[in-house]
Amino acid sequence: MNKKTIKYVTEIIRCPDFEFGRFRMGELVHEAYCSRLKKNGYEVEKDVHKVYDNYLLLGRVDAINDEEVVEIKTGKKPQLIYLIQLGIYMNMCDRDRGRLVMIASNINEFSLEEPLSDQAILALIKDERKPKWGWECKKCRKRLSCPYISATRKRS
Numbered sequence: 001m002n003k004k005t006i007k008y009v010t011e012i013i014r015c016p017d018f019e020f021g022r023f024r025m026g027e028l029v030h031e032a033y034c035s036r037l038k039k040n041g042y043e044v045e046k047d048v049h050k051v052y053d054n055y056l057l058l059g060r061v062d063a064i065n066d067e068e069v070v071e072i073k074t075g076k077k078p079q080l081i082y083l084i085q086l087g088i089y090m091n092m093c094d095r096d097r098g099r100l101v102m103i104a105s106n107i108n109e110f111s112l113e114e115p116l117s118d119q120a121i122l123a124l125i126k127d128e129r130k131p132k133w134g135w136e137c138k139k140c141r142k143r144l145s146c147p148y149i150s151a152t153r154k155r156s
């Protein structure tokens, strides 16, 4: 078998060098919701992998059972990137149902009924742009020292 190039789900959905600040409160909320799902029979924080052509894609789903994949995020609005991540996990885990849980002052849920296709995932894997999205650099801790963006963009 050919040696596969390893990629991680988190690095194909955004700039691979992106670095968020750590939000302890968000992590605690995430953990609490995961343990609630675990009590309801879900497997949580499950490592998953799948081969796409010459790539081995690795990831970790927040929660999964026989029917669905669940992705948990903090914040009010369901960003496109979250739905893409969920669609990737649905493909990797062979599930047709996905649920994005957004936790802020209340909990909102959004469902996805079709996984991302193999072709779409492969396109994301091969997309080497840094950044991949217009908003990323503003939220990235590496912005001031980043070699990929202009001095003007660092200050904006």
Ligand code: SF4
Binding pocket: 015, 016, 017, 018, 019, 130, 131, 136, 137, 140, 141, 142, 143, 146, 147, 148, 149
């Ligand atoms: S500043 Fe932008 S391009 Fe640089 S590492 Fe962060 S997200 Fe990537």
